[in-house]
Amino acid sequence: MHFIRRFPIALFLIAAFVITYVGGITAYLLLKKAQAFIGTDVAYINDWLLKFGPSIAGLLSAWLVAGSRGIRDLLGRVIRWRAAPYLYLIAVVFPPAAFLLVLLLRGHASELGGVAPVAALGMFAMQMLIHTFVGGGLGEEMGWRGFLLPRLCERYSPLIASLWVAIAWFAWHVPGYLLTDKAEADPILPFAVMVFPMSIVLTWLYFRAGESLLLPVLMHASINASFYSMLLLLPQVTQSAGFQPTYDWMLAGVWCVLAVVVLAVAGRQLGRSAVPDPIQSTL
Numbered sequence: 001m002h003f004i005r006r007f008p009i010a011l012f013l014i015a016a017f018v019i020t021y022v023g024g025i026t027a028y029l030l031l032k033k034a035q036a037f038i039g040t041d042v043a044y045i046n047d048w049l050l051k052f053g054p055s056i057a058g059l060l061s062a063w064l065v066a067g068s069r070g071i072r073d074l075l076g077r078v079i080r081w082r083a084a085p086y087l088y089l090i091a092v093v094f095p096p097a098a099f100l101l102v103l104l105l106r107g108h109a110s111e112l113g114g115v116a117p118v119a120a121l122g123m124f125a126m127q128m129l130i131h132t133f134v135g136g137g138l139g140e141e142m143g144w145r146g147f148l149l150p151r152l153c154e155r156y157s158p159l160i161a162s163l164w165v166a167i168a169w170f171a172w173h174v175p176g177y178l179l180t181d182k183a184e185a186d187p188i189l190p191f192a193v194m195v196f197p198m199s200i201v202l203t204w205l206y207f208r209a210g211e212s213l214l215l216p217v218l219m220h221a222s223i224n225a226s227f228y229s230m231l232l233l234l235p236q237v238t239q240s241a242g243f244q245p246t247y248d249w250m251l252a253g254v255w256c257v258l259a260v261v262v263l264a265v266a267g268r269q270l271g272r273s274a275v276p277d278p279i280q281s282t283l
Contacts, residue, residue, distance in 0.1 A: 004064045009151050012061040013168060016143055019060075020053025021175050044134075051135045054143025054172065061147050074146050078138070078217065083209035091205055091219040096124060096226040098254045102247060103230075103237070111237050123233055127225035137221035144169055144199075145206050145216045158203050158270040159263070166199035185231060185238065190248035197252070197259030198223070200270065204262045208271035 004011050024047065031046040049056075062070035103112060131137055144165050152161035170192050177188050205215040231238050238244075262270065 008061060008065050009148065011064065012057055012143065012147055012151075015057035015060055016054045016168075016172060017175075019056050020050055020172065024050035024053055025179075048134070050176075051139040054140040055138060055146070056143075058143035058147035074142055074213075077146065077211055077213040078142065079214065080210065080212035081214055083212055083215060087205060087209050087215055088218070091215045092128070092222050094258065095219065095222040096229070098251060098258075099226045099230055101254060102250045103234075105250060106243075106247060108234070108237050111234055115233050120229070120233060123229045124225055127228050127232075128221055131224040131228070132217060132221040135221075136224040137217040140169075141213055141217045141220055145202060146213050149203060149206065150211075153272070157268045158207060158272050159200065159268040162199045162203040162270065163196060165203070166195040169199060170195045185244070186227070187245035187248050190245050190252045194248070194252040194255055197255040200259040201255070201262055204266055204270040207269075207273070208266070 027049045028046045032043075035041055035046070059071060059074060062074045066073070100112070103109075148168060149158075149161055149165055152164050155161075156164070173191070174188075177183050202216045202219060205219060206212065209215045
């Protein structure tokens with residue numbers, strides 16, 4: 001218990017990696033074998049622990065550090081919904097707008113014109129629902145912005161804390177790149193750059209919305225939803241020669257522009273209140 005209270009960040013990082021890549025892979029293999037044994041195939045349930053590793057680690061760390069109060073606080077910030085409408089607009093609309101902008105800059109206007117708007121909106125809505133509740137949204141944000149960011153902000157400015165979160169966020173993804181063919185559709189080098197401006201913007205949303213995790217959850221889900229919608233709606237584009245990694249490098253540039261704007265407006269504090277939250281200071 002002394003180690004837990006003295007090194008909560010180390011506790012969280014160890015838990016996130018162990019839960020994801022030891023527990024997650026073990027659960028994946030066991031569930032896959034169990035389904036084969038009973039003659040069924042519901043593949044999407046096999047990797048649930050891989051998707052929820054950071055958030056489970058965040059909840060576990062909050063409980064070990066602050067008991068039931070830590071759990072209540074963390075879950076309470078997930079449903080803290082009172083925020084300016086423009087923040088919701090940025091969280092949900094900016095990611096697909098960035099994807100569309102880069103597609104247009106790459107000269108894919110004709111391919112985009114061939115996609116029915118209703119089909120595109122329906123696909124995005126479905127992917128948004130999936131990735132809010134399964135994967136990047138609730139699967140990760142209770143860890144990155146829920147537990148890790150507030151702890152880092154006890155030592156550093158929100159800007160520097162965001163950069164540290166980005167490093168942890170990227171490092172957590174590295175085994176996934178090594179174990180799968182993820183790099184074919186989502187190259188690792190531009191992603192390594194992109195996580196830094198994304199982390200800055202997500203931190204700004206978190207603090208600007210009164211330390212609400214709902215806004216980062218929605219933006220994280222929107223990023224993933226935009227990516228998978230593009231893969232499903234425009235396979236002739238995304239699978240074409242030369243599409244990657246140029247596309248992701250340009251997308252990283254768009255996120256860098258937004259991060260610079262956020263920094264110019266909000267400064268190093270990224271919207272954090274000057275008065276610390278007494279509950280957060282114990283987590």
